[in-house]
Amino acid sequence: MNLHMLEVFIRVTELQSISKAAKQLHLSQPAVSSLIQSLEQFYGHQLFFRTVKGVQLNPAGEIVYKNIKKILQIHEQMKRQLAEFVQNENIVHIGATEAFGNFLLPYSLGYFRKKFPNVRIDVSIYQREEIVERLQQQTIDMGVVEDSGMFQSGIEAVQIGKDQIILAVSYQSPFTKKKTLTIEELEDLPLILASPTLPIRRTIQQKLAQLKFPIQNLDVISEMSSIQALKTAVISGLGASFFYKSCIQYEIEEGLLYPLSIEGLDLEVSYYLLYLPKNISAAGQQFLTYLKGNAILQF
Structure with missing residues (x-):
């Protein structure tokens, strides 16, 4: 028995005619009759009353019909699920x-x-x-x-790259005459910091703490929760800010932001x-x- 045989049975049942089913399925009438006979042999029951007008399910056929419909519906559902699975893969x-x-x-x-x-x-x-x-x-x-930090059991963390954290000012800033600032000079620079919810802020605070330089010593004039907002503010001349180098590479190359390094402050981050x-x-x-x-x- 196969699905094709079940589909032929359903078509014969619903058309109540072997000849009509054969025509729709592009099969010969003897081929359809043979498939029905094979199905009856498989289940050990005749499934139809034969009449001059065609065929009609007998009580055994009614049982088979109801269950075969369910089988074919499950099969179609499975095909749809597999198609979605392949797509999502x-x-x-x-x-x-x-x-x-x-x-x-x-x-x-x-x-x-x-x-x-x-x-x-x-x-x-x-x-x-x-x-x-x-x-x-x-x-x-x-x-x-x-x-990387600490993660729940089962989570793998793979390092996939590194980035630098650099200080950047607008090209209109007087600090563009320098390449490196001291920690003392950093205190005098108006700063726009990322909000405490952003990872870059936590990294900067940790690095400054290692130098025994509390972030409260900085002249923070604003905090922003978006890197894009920080870039816009610095380009407009509002102040300086820390950025991942990858985030402002374009602005540096286009002459919109000027990068500065801080003496003794090694700011590097790894991506996991x-x-x-x-x-x-x-x-x-x-x-x-x-x-x-x-x-x-x-x-």
Whole structure:
């Protein structure tokens, strides 16, 4: 018995005619009759009353018809689910913090797309804590954060690149005559800082604390929760701010922002890709391999 035999049975039943079913199915009438006889032999029951007008289900046939309909419905549902599964297998859902997700990751996606044109990468921006939570809930396939930290059991963290944190001012600033500032000079510089919810702010505070230089010593004139807002504010001449180099590379090259380094302040960050090995798809593995070996993630 096979699905074709079941489909023929359903067509004969609903048309109440072997000849009509044969015509619709583009089969010969003897072929359809043979399939019905094989099905009756398989179940050990005659399934139809034969009449001069055609065929009609008998009580045994009614039982078979109802259950075969369910079998074919389940089969169609399974085919739809498999089609969706194949489609989703080629989609990788990434949760990333703002710096990586909005700036560095889109830059690298073009290269990946050329190598793997059938894989789609969907990117959403979240806070670090939400990325870890969504990874556990399996609403994202992978996450990218700026520091490894501690994660729940089962989460793998793979370093996929590094970035520098640099101080930047507008080209109208008098500090463009310098390349390096001392910590003392940093105290006199009006600063716009990222809000405490952003990873870059936490990194800066930790590095300054290591130099026994509290962030309260800085002349902070504003805090902003968006890297793009920070860039706009600095370009307009409001003050200076710290940025990941990857986020302002374009503005530096276009002469919109001027980079400065701070004596004794080594600001570097590593990007880590987080994933649950048991849940990673073939497309996800391709993307992981690509990120681990891609030199454009080194700034």
